[in-house]
Amino acid sequence: MSEQRSPPAATTADEISHPVFAAIYDLCPEPEALEAQRGYLVRDLSGRVLELGCGTGDMFPFVVDGASDDLEYHAIEPDPHMRRRAAEAARETGLAVDLRDARAESLPYPDDSFDVVLAGVVFCTVQDPDAALEEVVRVLKPGGEFRFLEHVGADGWRGRGQELLDPIWQRAAGGCHLTRDTVGRFVGHEALAVEEIESLEAGVFPATPIVRGTLRRRNDGVVG
Numbered sequence: 001m002s003e004q005r006s007p008p009a010a011t012t013a014d015e016i017s018h019p020v021f022a023a024i025y026d027l028c029p030e031p032e033a034l035e036a037q038r039g040y041l042v043r044d045l046s047g048r049v050l051e052l053g054c055g056t057g058d059m060f061p062f063v064v065d066g067a068s069d070d071l072e073y074h075a076i077e078p079d080p081h082m083r084r085r086a087a088e089a090a091r092e093t094g095l096a097v098d099l100r101d102a103r104a105e106s107l108p109y110p111d112d113s114f115d116v117v118l119a120g121v122v123f124c125t126v127q128d129p130d131a132a133l134e135e136v137v138r139v140l141k142p143g144g145e146f147r148f149l150e151h152v153g154a155d156g157w158r159g160r161g162q163e164l165l166d167p168i169w170q171r172a173a174g175g176c177h178l179t180r181d182t183v184g185r186f187v188g189h190e191a192l193a194v195e196e197i198e199s200l201e202a203g204v205f206p207a208t209p210i211v212r213g214t215l216r217r218r219n220d221g222v223v224g
């Protein structure tokens with residue numbers, strides 16, 4: 001599998017605005033296929049939690065269901081059309097969310113400020129995934145958890161199909177990439193220890209395979 005990387009400098013300067021994608025996102029097969037997996041991301045949440053690229057707020061009902069009394073939920077979303085829907089979802093579900101206009105590559109929070117960071121199909125879309133991962137590590141407290149649910153590049157004929165479809169897919173799906181080696185990127189970070197990683201029988205080609213996992217920020221002072 002090979003990864004097509006976009007030059008970060010050229011894309012991060014652009015505004016992120018996909019009104020049509022935001023309007024139809026909840027009708028697409030991908031978020032529906034992920035519904036059964038969202039419980040994994042939100043299990044036993046407590047303390048200060050940050051969700052990256054919360055989209056239309058599909059995670060919020062799951063967060064409300066299991067919320068502990070001390071939960072302080074924060075979310076970032078750079079696309080104004082997505083963010084407006086997320087704010088509505090927060091109101092409808094009754095979840096208190098500190099929702100901000102920000103990118104994963106430049107998080108508006110101090111170092112060591114979150115117990116848990118969540119990413120649900122976000123590292124496929126961020127413009128500079130390496131910079132975003134550095135930010136996750138920076139804002140996590142030592143011992144804090146990074147939980148993810150992501151579709152990644154496939155092997156074999158599926159991978160070749162993804163490479164062919166990727167340019168069209170990026171345009172149709174709000175900048176989403178099909179071919180990223182997201183798990184390799186996460187596992188390769190020296191400040192993160194792998195707790196578990198699992199490939200799932202979920203999702204719809206070409207946005208498969210879907211992988212979920214939990215990594216923990218090491219406690220030994222290594223921050224990247």
Ligand SMILES: C[S@@+](CC[C@H](N)C(=O)[O-])C[C@H]1O[C@@H](n2cnc3c(N)ncnc32)[C@H](O)[C@@H]1O
Binds near residue numbers: 104
């Ligand atoms: C496929 S959607 C996933 C939405 C949501 N996390 C979910 O689980 O349904 C990807 C989201 O990432 C957002 N996004 C794009 N670039 C981003 C960036 N640089 N940092 C954070 N989020 C970004 C998009 O606006 C979109 O809402």
